[in-house]
Amino acid sequence: MFVLVLFTCIVLRAFNAQAKVVESFDDCKGFFYKDTEPEGMDQNAKKICQKLEYDQYYYATLYSVPRRIPLYSAFTFDPECSGTAGRTENWHIEPQISQPESRTDHMVRERDSDENIIKKYQAISSDYINSRYNHGLLNPNSFQCNKGRIATLTLTNAAPIDESFDRIQWKNSESALRSFLRSKLDSHGGSATVYIVTGTVPDDDVQIPRKGTSEDPERVTVPSYIWTAICYKHHHNDTKSFSFGYIGKNQPGGGISLMRVSDLNEKLSSLYRKLLKTHQSIKIFVGDCFDDSEKLNEVQGVFEKLIKPNQVDEMATDVQNMSRTQKRVVRSPYYSKITVGGSRCTDGDFCSQGGEDYYWCYTDDGIFFYTWDYCSPPGVVGSRAKNGEYCRSNYACSTYGSDYKWCYTQSDNNDMCCTSDNCFSAVNDKTCWSNHPCGYHGQDYLWCYTDDKGNWEYCCKNCY
Ligand SMILES: *[C@@H]1O[C@H](CO)[C@@H](O)[C@H](O)[C@H]1NC(C)=O
Numbered sequence: 337m338f339v340l341v342l343f344t345c346i347v348l349r350a351f352n353a354q355a356k357v358v359e360s361f362d363d364c365k366g367f368f369y370k371d372t373e374p375e376g377m378d379q380n381a382k383k384i385c386q387k388l389e390y391d392q393y394y395y396a397t398l399y400s401v402p403r404r405i406p407l408y409s410a411f412t413f414d415p416e417c418s419g420t421a422g423r424t425e426n427w428h429i430e431p432q433i434s435q436p437e438s439r440t441d442h443m444v445r446e447r448d449s450d451e452n453i454i455k456k457y458q459a460i461s462s463d464y465i466n467s468r469y470n471h472g473l474l475n476p477n478s479f480q481c482n483k484g485r486i487a488t489l490t491l492t493n494a495a496p497i498d499e500s501f502d503r504i505q506w507k508n509s510e511s512a513l514r515s516f517l518r519s520k521l522d523s524h525g526g527s528a529t530v531y532i533v534t535g536t537v538p539d540d541d542v543q544i545p546r547k548g549t550s551e552d553p554e555r556v557t558v559p560s561y562i563w564t565a566i567c568y569k570h571h572h573n574d575t576k577s578f579s580f581g582y583i584g585k586n587q588p589g590g591g592i593s594l595m596r597v598s599d600l601n602e603k604l605s606s607l608y609r610k611l612l613k614t615h616q617s618i619k620i621f622v623g624d625c626f627d628d629s630e631k632l633n634e635v636q637g638v639f640e641k642l643i644k645p646n647q648v649d650e651m652a653t654d655v656q657n658m659s660r661t662q663k664r665v666v667r668s669p670y671y672s673k674i675t676v677g678g679s680r681c682t683d684g685d686f687c688s689q690g691g692e693d694y695y696w697c698y699t700d701d702g703i704f705f706y707t708w709d710y711c712s713p714p715g716v717v718g719s720r721a722k723n724g725e726y727c728r729s730n731y732a733c734s735t736y737g738s739d740y741k742w743c744y745t746q747s748d749n750n751d752m753c754c755t756s757d758n759c760f761s762a763v764n765d766k767t768c769w770s771n772h773p774c775g776y777h778g779q780d781y782l783w784c785y786t787d788d789k790g791n792w793e794y795c796c797k798n799c800y
């Protein structure tokens with residue numbers, strides 16, 4: 337009996353030692369500068385050494401189970417592969433997050449798993465549907481090669497990133513970072529290791545799916561900020577080693593600020609203090625990895641050039657084209673100069689569709705990048721949300737990048753909406769059946785029949 341117990345212990349220990357969800361990052365510490373993980377984030381978060389079946393470790397992730405998002409992923413940069421070729425849409429999940437006793441010590445494909453078991457402790461793809469947030473990858477697909485690229489496509493490496501912030505500011509910063517690091521490595525004959533940590537700052541007040549859009553809402557925490565810290569360690573000559581970081585607000589047009597790693601530590605510590613209401617002191621790299629303001633100036637110069645030239649040109653023509661169009665537009669009194677985020681549209685630009693199927697304009701908020709934001713379509717006034725409240729004046733009923741129309745109301749709710757303030761306007765641009773104006777009709781929400789066959793839709797004004 338004793339022998340059996342002992343044997344079981346040994347087997348369990350041996351098994352634990354190679355498990356994917358780990359007690360310590362020892363198995364994959366090589367992804368951290370000086371084998372040392374960042375300090376000062378949530379000590380209860382799960383540690384994952386990310387790997388595929390029968391394979392090596394590719395990166396390390398700290399995962400917050402209650403929020404169902406990673407707090408960071410740590411990885412090294414592989415300059416040999418870039419671009420996004422080889423991308424698949426096979427999302428993975430981590431069995432041991434949802435079932436710690438599971439023997440499956442590697443990520444598995446989401447579609448081969450039991451959704452009901454998995455979703456209890458981690459996000460699943462359907463949490464992101466219709467949310468206006470992308471599954472943003474902390475360890476980006478384009479920074480890895482071959483199977484390493486497949487290993488980035490796991491929901492434990494993904495957090496909700498605002499669609500437009502992801503598409504513009506974050507993707508731009510990623511590709512600028514990639515070009516910057518490749519040219520640095522080239523100039524040093526490849527004789528350096530680049531340690532990167534990309535993380536989130538959770539906002540515990542915002543979750544997806546939003547209420548009313550899913551049977552199981554508010555599961556996945558949306559980050560307020562996304563950040564990246566880079567430690568470039570030269571193999572032989574530390575005067576060539578350096579570090580820097582940047583952070584961006586996770587919202588349309590959220591500007592990205594470049595800073596020293598020591599300043600990023602400070603910024604993150606103060607954001608985490610607000611979040612956790614405890615004294616947090618975050619340290620991303622040991623000794624801040626050759627943090628130096630002169631080197632930051634150099635990085636900043638190069639980085640800015642990488643991001644700006646094409647885009648500024650493109651933007652200039654775009655704005656010229658728009659200005660041309662503007663002359664033909666009758667200046668509507670409802671025309672919006674202020675975006676949904678409260679920024680001013682850049683002088684010479686105006687709220688238009690400009691090739692997209694929603695209204696937007698350029699703003700002056702960007703520090704390194706051009707920025708844009710959604711704005712209210714001209715001519716829509718007095719639109720209401722389906723809770724009966726008026727949409728805000730700078731947030732008229734529109735799609736704002738989503739596939740349905742919605743708006744923010746005075747009381748800070750966001751909801752589906754009706755584009756006209758009348759008794760027969762329903763959400764999704766439908767109209768009420770002429771014999772059945774919008775009202776509560778015995779329910780606790782506004783609705784109307786849209787035809788005489790019993791089909792109905794939410795609507796926005798109590799006319800009954
Ligand atoms: C290290 O790099 C600096 C700056 O690039 C250079 O001036 C110095 O000579 C190098 N030292 C060695 C030992 O190669």
Ligand SMILES: *[C@@H]1O[C@H](CO)[C@@H](O)[C@H](O)[C@H]1NC(C)=O
Binds near residue numbers: 650653654657
């Ligand atoms: C601007 O307009 C010109 C002429 O209509 C067109 O050829 C060009 O592609 C447009 N540029 C952009 C960036 O939309």
